Amino acid sequence: MNPLKRPASLWLADGLVVAALAAWWLAARGLPEFVLPGPVAVAQRLVALFTDADFLVHTLASTLRVLVSVLVALVIGSGLALVQRAWPALDWVLRGGVQPFLNSFPSIGWAILAAIWFTPSHGSIVFVQVAILIPFCLINVGEGLRQLDREALEMATSFTRRRVRIAWLVGLPLLAPYLLGALRISYGVAWKIALVAELLGSTSGLGYLMLRAQGSADMTTVMAACFAIIALFVAGERLILDPLARRFAAR
């Protein structure tokens, strides 16, 4: 391949991003702020979301709830996957019934039901997110358990009879890629549905902030919140998930 070609197309890619920003800026100049705020105003609000105490509360609330939900979903999903492995008859019920059920359950449905069932709190939002994330964890961890190298486990059994030791030293490292996969997928999904979970019956979080902003025609905040989520998502990938992946790939 021509070595000059790659950078040129990358330059073009970045050029198009700049062009898109310029087009946005131009379009926004002719339109009122509540229809299309300009990139500068949105960027300022984006910074405010991470620095201004009034906004930061919501940003932090969303972030913490996403992290908690992902961990809880991973624990419950893994638990279900283990149950599935231990009782073959349940495997069919879980894979043929529970999994497709949870998988096709609309996320807004969980949000509405949670709004009816619980008083708005951190717990109710975490409930919605966990309910949405469980199938992703179940599928990934279940697949990992099915792929477990039986010979490695048998070899480990010939060295020790202590099952906890085997699970910790052999099972867990073998499962690590699947656990990471589950973590990565649910983290990505969690940020997308965090907003949905926070729209109904919540008094904190970026979703609440967005809906309130839309109610008062404050499009600047709506767009800034969308970009804040992209930024937080990318930051989590780079700062938490990628190092974890490197750590376990090195083993």
Added chain:
Amino acid sequence: MTGGGDAAYGARDATTRDKALAALVVVTIIGVAWSLAAGRVPPYILPSPIEVGKSALAFFTSAKQLGHLGATLAHIGAAIAIAFVGGALLALAAHYAAWSAPAIHRRLSPFLNAFSGIGWTLLAVIWFGVSTATVVFTITVVLLPFALVNLREGLVALDRELLEMGESFGRSRGRNFAAIVVPSLLPFAAATLRIMFGVAWKVALTAELFGGSKGLGYLINLARQDYDTATIFTVILFIIVAVYVADRVVFLPLERYTSRHFGKAAR
């Protein structure tokens, strides 16, 4: 631990009777638990299975409700069609005009993928008002990266030798495209449609709830305001069944058929 291994192995061999029994037990437990729980709380919190059944009956015999169902189907169908064509054009552009590939795959696709559906809905409400355009726009934008990523996979997986052979038989690029590229892409197109269909339902509900004036999402929102939880249950259960059945009856067979006849295994 070997015991656990055997159990997992046995999972594939569980007899039909075991399966039926397990399913029966689980369904019974859920049904009884649901009825008992529903007896203790007011119906607006948890309607009993019978109430949901009645509501479902009313739903499928009411022309108005079926109209909402039709509206949602129309939204989904339109969005899938637009997103599929748009995604295909972008993926082909990136494939055949290499200079555009980074712009499409490294800038546009991750951006669309990361931008939240709710964000698009709220923006679209301002731009297009509460309307069909808002709903279709939102679903389309959310689906577009799915089409783009999947069809890209298909183009990457194209068999170079087959393309070379095609060239040795005829120089017409259009003919080669129609006779080799399109059939090779069919399994990926089927998989794309399957994924898009599953995602579209979920997005449609949210988009209709906040930006629509008809459709099942709009219906759910009305039911929510009236504390008509039975209708909410009906719509959710209907969607679960519809998505599952459509997946099993239409999309999975389509995916299997296309990969059997046009996929790598068929060669």
